[in-house]
Amino acid sequence: MARPLILVTNDDGIFAPGIKALISVAEELGDVYVVAPDKPQSGMGHAITVGNIVRLHPTDYYKKVKKAFMCSGTPVDCVKLAIAHVLPRKPDLILSGINHGANNSINVIYSGTMSAAVEGAMEGVPSLGFSHANYQYDLDFTGLGAYIKKLCENALKEDFPHKTCLNVNFPDVPASELKGIKICRQAEAHWSDSFEKRLDPSGKEYYWLTGVFEGKDKGTDTDIWALNNNYVSVVPTQFDLTAHHEISNLNTWNYEI
Amino acid sequence: MARPLILVTNDDGIFAPGIKALISVAEELGDVYVVAPDKPQSGMGHAITVGNIVRLHPTDYYKKVKKAFMCSGTPVDCVKLAIAHVLPRKPDLILSGINHGANNSINVIYSGTMSAAVEGAMEGVPSLGFSHANYQYDLDFTGLGAYIKKLCENALKEDFPHKTCLNVNFPDVPASELKGIKICRQAEAHWSDSFEKRLDPSGKEYYWLTGVFEGKDKGTDTDIWALNNNYVSVVPTQFDLTAHHEISNLNTWNYEI
Incomplete structure (x- = not known):
C-alpha cells in the first residue's frame, strides 16, 4: 500500500497539546494534512457554518506535515473544507483530537471532536476521534502513541465498519497503568x-451553563465502565439516527385527520 | 389530564413565521412557554454554548403564551435553559420548528431544529421537530395545523417511544394535497x-459552503420517498449513537500493544 493520506483535526484548536500528540503519531503512519480550528470549538457538536463565511490560514508550525491550515469554522467545517479544497484526494484516514476531556457516554453528541469523526464516516473515510479523561491542558500524552498507532493500523488494514467511526477515550491514569483496549457501547447517562x-457590570443578568453528570448505567460493557477500570474505551459510533425499533410501535398510532 | 405544559422552540429565530404557526397550534393544546433563539441558528446541530455566557430577554410579542424569551444561545441551549430556569416544571411536550427547509435524511444531524427535539428526548420529554420542504420565509402554513395537532395529541396520549423524538417533515405541496402521515426511516444520502x-475587499480569500445533495436510496420506506409522494414523513430519531451491530466485528481485531 502507498503511504496513507491522513487528515488530522480537533476541536480544541490547532495548537492544543492534544492535536500535537496526534500529529506526531500520524506522521509515523503516513502523509499528514492538518485542518483544524483557529480557536477552541468545544461543545460545537455537528454544527456547520451556514449564513457566514469560512476562512483558511496556512501555518508552518508543524514542520513534518504536508500542509496545515487554521480554519475559522467548526470541526465539521474543517473536515468538509479539507476534503473539498485542501487534500489532493479523499484521505485514507481521519483523526480528530486528542480532546482535553472525555467524550464518553452521552457527551459524544455535544462533542466537536467526535462530530469531525462522524463527518468523516459520512464521507466514507475510516475516522477515529480521540479524547482523554483528563482536562489539563498541559497533560503528558507520552505513552498513548502505541494505542493510537495500533488502532490506526487496524483502521487502515481491517474491514473498517461502514457508516461508522470510532470513539476512543483514554482513562485518567498514566499510560503505564493502561490495561488495554476494550470495545464498548456508550453508557446511558444524563446531564x-x-x-x-x-x-x-451594568446589572444585567446572564447565565453560565453548568451541570452534574448522572451515570446510572451499571453495565460492564460500557465506555464508562472501561474508563473506570483503566481500559482505553472504543465505541463504534454511527450517524443514522433512525430508531428503527420504534417504527412498528409508531405504526399503531391513529393518524386520521 | 391537567392542561399540558408545552415548550416551543426553533432554530430560525423567535419571530420566524414557522414558530408562529407552531405556537398557534400549541396554544390550542396547552399552556405554552417559548424559549427560542434571538437570531437564526440554522446548521448549529447539537451545539451548546461552552466557554461563553448565555442571555435571556423576555418578549411580549406572543400574547397568549405564559412566557416567551429570546435566547442568545443555540437551540439546544434554549431547551436546557428553559427546563433548568424558565418552566415551572418539566414540560409534557417539546415542539421545535416549523423549520423553513426540510430536515429529512442525513440533514437531521446538522439541524438545530431537530437537535432541540433530540435534547428534549434526552430530558425524557416527548419531543417533536417540524420542518417544511419549502424554504420560503413567507410560506403559508395554513392547513398544517391539523397534522401537527394530531401528532401532538398522540404524543401526549400514547406510549411515547423512550429515548426517541419524532422528526416530522412536510412536503412542498399545499395542505390540500397532503396524502397523510407516514412513519419512515431516514433515507441514506450524502452531501x-x-x-x-x-x-x-482587501483581496483576501474566503469560502462559502455549498453542496449537492445526493440521495441514491431507492427505498419506499424512507422520508425522502414519503415527501416526494406528498406524505408527511415522521422518523423516530434517537440519540444513542452506538453502532451496536459493529461491536462483534471490532472484537475480531488485534489490539495487542
Whole structure:
C-alpha cells in the first residue's frame, strides 16, 4: 500500500497539546494534512457554518506535515473544507483530537471532536476521534502513541465498519497503568443541567451553563465502565439516527385527520 | 389530564413565521412557554454554548403564551435553559420548528431544529421537530395545523417511544394535497460538498459552503420517498449513537500493544 493520506483535526484548536500528540503519531503512519480550528470549538457538536463565511490560514508550525491550515469554522467545517479544497484526494484516514476531556457516554453528541469523526464516516473515510479523561491542558500524552498507532493500523488494514467511526477515550491514569483496549457501547447517562445566574457590570443578568453528570448505567460493557477500570474505551459510533425499533410501535398510532 | 405544559422552540429565530404557526397550534393544546433563539441558528446541530455566557430577554410579542424569551444561545441551549430556569416544571411536550427547509435524511444531524427535539428526548420529554420542504420565509402554513395537532395529541396520549423524538417533515405541496402521515426511516444520502472561493475587499480569500445533495436510496420506506409522494414523513430519531451491530466485528481485531 502507498503511504496513507491522513487528515488530522480537533476541536480544541490547532495548537492544543492534544492535536500535537496526534500529529506526531500520524506522521509515523503516513502523509499528514492538518485542518483544524483557529480557536477552541468545544461543545460545537455537528454544527456547520451556514449564513457566514469560512476562512483558511496556512501555518508552518508543524514542520513534518504536508500542509496545515487554521480554519475559522467548526470541526465539521474543517473536515468538509479539507476534503473539498485542501487534500489532493479523499484521505485514507481521519483523526480528530486528542480532546482535553472525555467524550464518553452521552457527551459524544455535544462533542466537536467526535462530530469531525462522524463527518468523516459520512464521507466514507475510516475516522477515529480521540479524547482523554483528563482536562489539563498541559497533560503528558507520552505513552498513548502505541494505542493510537495500533488502532490506526487496524483502521487502515481491517474491514473498517461502514457508516461508522470510532470513539476512543483514554482513562485518567498514566499510560503505564493502561490495561488495554476494550470495545464498548456508550453508557446511558444524563446531564442534570443548571445555569448559574450572574449580573454583568451594568446589572444585567446572564447565565453560565453548568451541570452534574448522572451515570446510572451499571453495565460492564460500557465506555464508562472501561474508563473506570483503566481500559482505553472504543465505541463504534454511527450517524443514522433512525430508531428503527420504534417504527412498528409508531405504526399503531391513529393518524386520521 | 391537567392542561399540558408545552415548550416551543426553533432554530430560525423567535419571530420566524414557522414558530408562529407552531405556537398557534400549541396554544390550542396547552399552556405554552417559548424559549427560542434571538437570531437564526440554522446548521448549529447539537451545539451548546461552552466557554461563553448565555442571555435571556423576555418578549411580549406572543400574547397568549405564559412566557416567551429570546435566547442568545443555540437551540439546544434554549431547551436546557428553559427546563433548568424558565418552566415551572418539566414540560409534557417539546415542539421545535416549523423549520423553513426540510430536515429529512442525513440533514437531521446538522439541524438545530431537530437537535432541540433530540435534547428534549434526552430530558425524557416527548419531543417533536417540524420542518417544511419549502424554504420560503413567507410560506403559508395554513392547513398544517391539523397534522401537527394530531401528532401532538398522540404524543401526549400514547406510549411515547423512550429515548426517541419524532422528526416530522412536510412536503412542498399545499395542505390540500397532503396524502397523510407516514412513519419512515431516514433515507441514506450524502452531501457532495464544495466551497465557493471569493476575495474580500482587501483581496483576501474566503469560502462559502455549498453542496449537492445526493440521495441514491431507492427505498419506499424512507422520508425522502414519503415527501416526494406528498406524505408527511415522521422518523423516530434517537440519540444513542452506538453502532451496536459493529461491536462483534471490532472484537475480531488485534489490539495487542
